[in-house]
Every structure is written in C-alpha cells, then in structure tokens.
Amino acid sequence: MSPKRHATATDVARLAGVSQSAVSRAFTPGASIAEETRLRVAEAARQLGYRPNAIARSLTTRRSRIIGVAASYLQNHFYPDVLEALSRGLQARGYQMLLFMPDAGRHADPQLQEVLAWRVDALILASTTLSSELADQCQAAGIPVLLFNRTSRAPSVSSVTGENLRGGRLIAEFLVTGGHRRLGFLAGIENSSTSRDRERGFCGWLEEHGHRPPLREVGLYRFDEASAAARRLLARPDRPDAIFCGNDHMATAVAEVARHEFGLRIPRDLSLVGFDDTGPARWPSFSLTSFSQPVQPMVDATVALVCEMIENPAAPTRHEVVRGELVVRGSARMPTEGCVSLAEQLVWRPAVVDAAG
Amino acid sequence: MSPKRHATATDVARLAGVSQSAVSRAFTPGASIAEETRLRVAEAARQLGYRPNAIARSLTTRRSRIIGVAASYLQNHFYPDVLEALSRGLQARGYQMLLFMPDAGRHADPQLQEVLAWRVDALILASTTLSSELADQCQAAGIPVLLFNRTSRAPSVSSVTGENLRGGRLIAEFLVTGGHRRLGFLAGIENSSTSRDRERGFCGWLEEHGHRPPLREVGLYRFDEASAAARRLLARPDRPDAIFCGNDHMATAVAEVARHEFGLRIPRDLSLVGFDDTGPARWPSFSLTSFSQPVQPMVDATVALVCEMIENPAAPTRHEVVRGELVVRGSARMPTEGCVSLAEQLVWRPAVVDAAG
DNA sequence: GCTAGGGTTGCATGCGTATGCAAGCTGGCG
DNA sequence: CGCCAGCTTGCATACGCATGCAACCCTAGC
Known part of the structure; x- marks a missing residue:
C-alpha cells in the first residue's frame, strides 16, 4: 500500500463539473467566482477530503508563507x-x-x-x-x-x-546606590552583542562615576558554566558583595551555588541582579531583581x-x-530611594538624570 | 525592487553548458553523472549562488522531508x-x-x-x-x-x-514505605492520558494495599493553577503530609507555595514527588524526587x-x-530501604516484587 | 575490426496550482 | 431591439525540478 494520492484540484473539478481553475479560485479569497460555484466546489472538496497543496501553490506564487x-x-x-x-x-x-x-x-x-x-x-x-x-x-x-x-x-x-546598554547602566547605578562597592559581572557569550552591550553599559557607568571595574567571569549563558563561574567568584578572598548576571538563567545558577555551596544568604551576604525578568527568576525562591525584556x-x-x-x-x-524596566524584587539590597510602583510591580527609577544619556 | 529571482537549475545548466537534467543529477546523491560534469555544475552553481528549490523538488518527488x-x-x-x-x-x-x-x-x-x-x-x-x-x-x-x-x-x-502507570504505582509504594499516610495527588489535565495513567497507577497501588485514596486537586499542568491547588490542599485541616504532583513543573509550584506561603519545610513537614525529572526540579533548591522520563x-x-x-x-x-526510574533526591522522606545507586544517582528499587505487575 | 555493454547525457514530460487572456453570459440602458 | 459593461468561466501556460527513456560514447573482449 503506497502512500495514497491526495485528491487534487483536478479531481475536485471533475466531481463538481467545473474547471480546475474554478477550484483554484474557490480557494483563493477575493478571486472572481460565483457564490454558487464556490459552494459546489466546496462540497466536492469536502467529499474528497481535498486541501490545496501548499507546495504547488508556493511554486507558482513564489511566496512560501x-x-x-x-x-x-x-x-x-x-x-x-x-x-x-x-x-x-x-x-x-x-x-x-x-x-x-x-x-x-x-x-x-x-x-x-x-x-x-x-x-x-x-x-x-x-x-x-x-x-x-x-x-x-x-x-x-x-x-x-x-x-x-x-x-x-x-x-x-x-x-x-531589549535595552541592553541602558539596562547595564541602570543596574550599575542601582547596585552602587544600594551601597555595594565590590561588584562582579558574569558575562554571557563573549562575542554576543547582548553580553557585550550589557557589560559596556555596566562598566561604562561605573567608570564614568569613578568606580573600580567589576570582577569578571564568563558563564556563556549556560547553567553549568555559570555555576562554575560562581564558584570561582565566590571563593575569592575579595569576594564581590553584588553580582550582575548577564541573564536570569545564569543568575539562578549563581543563587543556587551561593546558597547551597557557600551558605550565603541573598541579599544579606550577596546581592544578585539578572536580565530578562523571566521564568523561575520570578518565583519566590529566587525573587530576582532583573532588568526586563518583555x-x-x-x-x-x-x-x-x-x-x-x-x-x-x-x-x-x-x-x-x-523598552524594559529594572524590576525590583528581593535578590538585591534595595536603595532607600528610587523605587516606584508600576503596574503592581516595583521598578527602579532613579531621580537624577543620567548625564551620559 | 521586487524580490529578486533565485537562480534556477536552468540558469546553472546554461552557464555550465549542460542540460537542466544534469544539474538536477549533480545535486542528487547517487545519480548517474560523471565526476567531471558534477564539478563543472558545482562551480557554475557556486557562481550563481544556486540552491535547489526544495519546494519544486517536493512537488515532483511527492515527499516534503x-x-x-x-x-x-x-x-x-x-x-x-x-x-x-x-x-x-x-x-x-x-x-x-x-x-x-x-x-x-x-x-x-x-x-x-x-x-x-x-x-x-x-x-x-x-x-x-x-x-x-x-x-x-x-x-x-x-x-x-x-x-x-x-x-x-x-x-x-x-x-x-514514559512509564506513567508504573511510575504512579512506584511513587505510591515509595511514599507509603516512607511512612506517609495522608497522601495528596495533584492531577494535570483531566482528560490527558498521562495524568490519567499516573493517577491510575498511584491510586491503584494504594487501593490494592488497603490504603485510603489520596486527597485530590487539579493543577492542569500549569504553574499558577498548581499554586492555587496547593493553597487549597495545604489549607485543609487534614493537610496531606505527602503530595504526588502530576509533573515536576507543578511540583515546583507546590514547593514554592508550601515554603513561602505556609512556612513548611520540605521534606520534614511535607514530602513532594514529581514526574519528568527535568529542569529546575533538579536544582538544589528543589532537589525533587521524581520519576524520570528520559x-x-x-x-x-x-x-x-x-x-x-x-x-x-x-x-x-x-x-x-x-523506561524510567524513580530518582530519589531530597524532597521526600526517604524509606530506609530500597534506594540504590545507579549511574551516580540514587534510585528507588523496592525489593519486593510488585504483585500486580 | 567489430560488437556488446556499461556509463553519461539530453529530451520530454509530469508534479498541482495560479493566473492572464479571451470567450461566454447576463442585465441594463438608450 | 441593439449594444455595452461587468461578472464568470475555461483554456493554456508557467512555476522549478526529477526521472523514464532513448541516444550517445567509450572501452573491453573476441
């Protein structure tokens, strides 16, 4: 039993007593065809289980959809x-x-x-x-x-x-305003534009405001790599007290390592900020402060x-x-000012206009 | 500027000084064509940026791949x-x-x-x-x-x-062996075969061994619905001390609600078992005991x-x-016997042969 | 030198649909 | 009653490629 032949427009045409063109027009919205004919074709098509062949259609229309x-x-x-x-x-x-x-x-x-x-x-x-x-x-x-x-x-x-550059800058400001001075940055994929832009924004703001560049590790946007990077970062004597993670996915990895391997409490011992505002990051267990990409x-x-x-x-x-927002939740120490409620969420909107817009 | 025409096999044929058939054969593995011709065609195709048109090919071969x-x-x-x-x-x-x-x-x-x-x-x-x-x-x-x-x-x-039925049975046995008597079941989508089979296995084993049927709620395999179901279940005076969740996704929802809304500790106050063995369920924060679907x-x-x-x-x-395994982690009280190491994992392998195999 | 056979090649056709064109039909208007 | 316009319809063809078939070439064997 070979793959059975599908009914074609010609089959339908024969049954309906019209030409193949008529069948084609019956299935083409806006084509010139009498309502009565259209119905007769539709009925014949139903009987034969006919569906226009998208492959053949694409061949003639030169658009595949x-x-x-x-x-x-x-x-x-x-x-x-x-x-x-x-x-x-x-x-x-x-x-x-x-x-x-x-x-x-x-x-x-x-x-x-x-x-x-x-x-x-x-x-x-x-x-x-x-x-x-x-x-x-x-x-x-x-x-x-x-x-x-x-x-x-x-x-x-x-x-x-999303607003990778602005997000990075805002997170820098947020963490510094929150009183952090030993910052860390967990990069994603090195040659990805997102990771580059977020880092540029983050480090750019820090530099412009006279702060040291952050400690830096690479997590490749992967959970296991981010975990390993977190271990390196948190094992240092000058361990950072706040880490900006290139995305939420890596941030959850860092949170897991920080809590379960280093016994750190978040945000008391370590502040975390992510990027994306998505998935498990929103769950109470992580409650991640994160720049959103809606x-x-x-x-x-x-x-x-x-x-x-x-x-x-x-x-x-x-x-x-x-446009995104810095959604403020519980994973990072909160500055005393700048948090405003927006659509049932807390977001960070610093009052001072950023000089280097 | 209209969408530019792609080069066709005929274009390539002309440039290479062969017939269109030859071009077709040059791109058909196993077709009868001289190596020299094939190379000439390949070169011409490269020059014109030619790629066989999968749509046209599918029309003639009647296979779309x-x-x-x-x-x-x-x-x-x-x-x-x-x-x-x-x-x-x-x-x-x-x-x-x-x-x-x-x-x-x-x-x-x-x-x-x-x-x-x-x-x-x-x-x-x-x-x-x-x-x-x-x-x-x-x-x-x-x-x-x-x-x-x-x-x-x-x-x-x-x-x-996966082994929905066996998984359900094994989880029932696991929880009862662990000393639980007030069981709960969180169903997925009511008319899905997976949820039905897991429940049949779970309840079937309980009934066969003279245990009461579990308390039951429906989570529709969704996070928010599962959270709501967890609230109902945990707010009861006869709150279950162990819940079998229809999948890991719902189990994480239940864990979140149990911990952050009811202040329960897992597994001391509440044992959780999931199904799938996937994603966040494996993270230390959840460390979910779960029947795997590899x-x-x-x-x-x-x-x-x-x-x-x-x-x-x-x-x-x-x-x-x-085949799956009941992967034992930390979210459910562990029976004193039956856990064996397998491929760096702990799995539950009860010694007694299940009568109703 | 001749023939058989295998390896290549081109020709012609078909896959199922869309569409330009011309023919047919209908109704309305003068 | 004649004519024209507008709506439908069918015919013929094109879309780009695969493939059966026949023609062709070349080599090996006798």
Whole structure:
C-alpha cells in the first residue's frame, strides 16, 4: 500500500463539473467566482477530503508563507516563551514556522542552507547570528533577515532587542546606590552583542562615576558554566558583595551555588541582579531583581517588522529597541530611594538624570 | 525592487553548458553523472549562488522531508528539552521541522489543517491529541501520526510515552514505605492520558494495599493553577503530609507555595514527588524526587519510530514505552530501604516484587 | 575490426496550482 | 431591439525540478 494520492484540484473539478481553475479560485479569497460555484466546489472538496497543496501553490506564487526561525538556548526560559509567542503571532498572520536549532554559540550558517532551500519568506534568528557572507547572500536573494535579541556587526541586518546598554547602566547605578562597592559581572557569550552591550553599559557607568571595574567571569549563558563561574567568584578572598548576571538563567545558577555551596544568604551576604525578568527568576525562591525584556512587546515588534520587510523588501534596515524596566524584587539590597510602583510591580527609577544619556 | 529571482537549475545548466537534467543529477546523491560534469555544475552553481528549490523538488518527488511538530506547555521545561533533542534528531536524518502550537488542553485540529497542506511526511504531536476524525483523515492520506507523551483513545495512533502507570504505582509504594499516610495527588489535565495513567497507577497501588485514596486537586499542568491547588490542599485541616504532583513543573509550584506561603519545610513537614525529572526540579533548591522520563531516549525512540513509519506506512501501530526510574533526591522522606545507586544517582528499587505487575 | 555493454547525457514530460487572456453570459440602458 | 459593461468561466501556460527513456560514447573482449 503506497502512500495514497491526495485528491487534487483536478479531481475536485471533475466531481463538481467545473474547471480546475474554478477550484483554484474557490480557494483563493477575493478571486472572481460565483457564490454558487464556490459552494459546489466546496462540497466536492469536502467529499474528497481535498486541501490545496501548499507546495504547488508556493511554486507558482513564489511566496512560501513560511518563515524560518532559529532558536537555541532553550534552557533559558526566555526563549520558550518567545517561541510560543512567536508561533502564535506568525500563525495569526498566516505564516508557518520552520524551526531549526543552530549549534549554540556558533553561526547559524550550516542549517540555514537547508532552510533557505525552502524559499522562506523571511528569517528570524533568535539569539543567533549569521556570517556576513550569508547575510549578503540573503540580501542578494531578497530574503529579509531579522535578528532577535542580537545585533550584527553587519549594519545591514535588522534587529529587535531589549535595552541592553541602558539596562547595564541602570543596574550599575542601582547596585552602587544600594551601597555595594565590590561588584562582579558574569558575562554571557563573549562575542554576543547582548553580553557585550550589557557589560559596556555596566562598566561604562561605573567608570564614568569613578568606580573600580567589576570582577569578571564568563558563564556563556549556560547553567553549568555559570555555576562554575560562581564558584570561582565566590571563593575569592575579595569576594564581590553584588553580582550582575548577564541573564536570569545564569543568575539562578549563581543563587543556587551561593546558597547551597557557600551558605550565603541573598541579599544579606550577596546581592544578585539578572536580565530578562523571566521564568523561575520570578518565583519566590529566587525573587530576582532583573532588568526586563518583555516577551510580548518584543515579539509583537518582531512580527510587525518582519511582515513589513516582506511587504517591502527594499525598506531600510531597522534596529528596534524594546523598552524594559529594572524590576525590583528581593535578590538585591534595595536603595532607600528610587523605587516606584508600576503596574503592581516595583521598578527602579532613579531621580537624577543620567548625564551620559 | 521586487524580490529578486533565485537562480534556477536552468540558469546553472546554461552557464555550465549542460542540460537542466544534469544539474538536477549533480545535486542528487547517487545519480548517474560523471565526476567531471558534477564539478563543472558545482562551480557554475557556486557562481550563481544556486540552491535547489526544495519546494519544486517536493512537488515532483511527492515527499516534503518536512515533519509537522506540535508542542505546547513550553513553560514546562520538559518540552523545550524535547524540542531541542527532536530538532537535532530530525535534522540529522535530513528532515525539517514545521512547528506549531495548538491551544493548550485542546485538540490540535485547527492549526493542523494548515500543516497538512504542506504534505508533511509525518506528524509528531507532543502533549497534544487530535480528533479521531482527523486521525482517520491522516490515515486515509497515508500520513503517519505519532503522539509524544500522550496516548489516544483511538488505538490506531502510535505513541511514545514514559512509564506513567508504573511510575504512579512506584511513587505510591515509595511514599507509603516512607511512612506517609495522608497522601495528596495533584492531577494535570483531566482528560490527558498521562495524568490519567499516573493517577491510575498511584491510586491503584494504594487501593490494592488497603490504603485510603489520596486527597485530590487539579493543577492542569500549569504553574499558577498548581499554586492555587496547593493553597487549597495545604489549607485543609487534614493537610496531606505527602503530595504526588502530576509533573515536576507543578511540583515546583507546590514547593514554592508550601515554603513561602505556609512556612513548611520540605521534606520534614511535607514530602513532594514529581514526574519528568527535568529542569529546575533538579536544582538544589528543589532537589525533587521524581520519576524520570528520559528525554534523549524518548526522542530517539520517537525519531526512529517516525522514520520507520515513513518508510513503511502500512506498518502496524506501535506504543513505545520508555523506561524510567524513580530518582530519589531530597524532597521526600526517604524509606530506609530500597534506594540504590545507579549511574551516580540514587534510585528507588523496592525489593519486593510488585504483585500486580 | 567489430560488437556488446556499461556509463553519461539530453529530451520530454509530469508534479498541482495560479493566473492572464479571451470567450461566454447576463442585465441594463438608450 | 441593439449594444455595452461587468461578472464568470475555461483554456493554456508557467512555476522549478526529477526521472523514464532513448541516444550517445567509450572501452573491453573476441
């Protein structure tokens, strides 16, 4: 028993006593067809279990209505949330999602070739970048590329990110205002734009205000690496009294190590601040103070932008930055001033205007 | 500037001075073509940036090499892990993954239609079911369907699951052996096969051994619902001293509520056991005793089975059950006997053979 | 030198749908 | 009654690639 043939438009046409074109039009919204014919076709299609073949359709229309999506680091709860929102957003606009997972920390190039073979209408790369050659190749082919939570050195690739730079600065100010002087920074992936920008913001503010640079370790945005980094950091004689972790996922790792291996209490012995405001970080056990990257707004911006780029491939590159807040919870010592309630949350809004806006 | 035309096989053929067929053969492994010709074609293809069009290829071969994957409940860390493993597994076998997210707790039917339009080679539904009509429809169309972590009432749909029934029984025995008598059960989604089977195993063992049925609440496999259920359960005068949670995700919710709202200590005041052995449940803060559903073996079985079903669509339905272990950590009072070390883990292996195997 | 056979190649066609074009039909208006 | 406009419909073709078939070339064997 070979894979049974699907019913085709021609089969339906025969049964309904119309031409194949009529069947096609019956399934094309806005096409010129009499209501009566449309109904007759619909009935015949129902009888045969007919569904238009998206592959054949894409071949003629030269639009696949598929969007290639790359995602990695799904251990970080931020990304499953993003994936879910993205799926709904694209679905709502009539797009399908071809998902692939690049090797963490590397370019998405290899798997991308397979995805490009599907003539996707656009590419969304979450927490991933692509080589500039491939970026050029996509541009030459007229395929919009959108980086999510990353930016590219190649300025021609659009992106949607959170406020990495401002977040980093604000966290520096928050911790210093809270009275901390022995700061630590736990970097994510070294050559990722997010980690770089957060660090630049953090260290930039410190330097501008005459503070020593923080102790530094690398956690690669991974739980186990972050745990190891925490051990190194906390075992030092000049152990920091506050650590800014490149994201919430690493912050939870640090919290676990600090409490269960070093017997530290948070925030009494150690203040922690994360980035993302997502997942377990919000649970009472962690109650993480964190700069937020609001998933829904970021995904909304992504979907809107990618649709726009599909409509108008010649549109200029855009770098959308979605506003976040420093959400104050219990994992870091709280400054006496600057905390305001906002939408049932406490956020940090220092009164003094930052000189180096 | 309209979306630029991709180079086609004909373009490459012209440049290389061969026929379009030769180009096709150059990109078809095993096709009859002289090495020299293949190289000339490859060079021409490189110059033009040519990639075979997967859409056109699928139209002629009648195989898309795309597998539709449904996933929901991504808040439960189990599923992102599964998704990642699945992506790599399918990729390795040359399949792409068309991902969609059905509305939680409902049939996957609506979005499924769109996916079927792509003539996917198979469907994998994780934590989802489909209506029996649609199951029939897929069978009629010769599309293999595989349920992951669910079974269907319709016996004709294959599945890969963990040992839900045995796990439930073992957990009952574990808790009773540990001295617990006031048991609670936190159900997942009422009409999901996993929750039903785990409960059947749990309650079945209790009944067979003359114990009262557990107190029961429903958490719908969701964090907030599980939290609410935990509040109801723990506020009772006859509060349980041990709760079997339908999965780890809900168990963490219960742990949070128990500790931070009721001031209970785990496992001194309350024992918790989960299911899945995944994600935050393994962190020291939760250190959850849990029946494991090993992701990699489950995904391996899934990939193997789905490929087999594609090769041979007439193959009989199969229900693969992947073995798990009751991994013993710190969230539940430990029986004095029955714990053995296995691969650097403590697992519960009661000596007495279960009569009702 | 001739033939058989294996390895290559091109030709022609088909996959299932969308769509430009022209033909057919209908109704309204002069 | 004639004509024109507008709505439907069918015809024919194109989309880009795979593949059966026949033609071709080359080599080995006799």
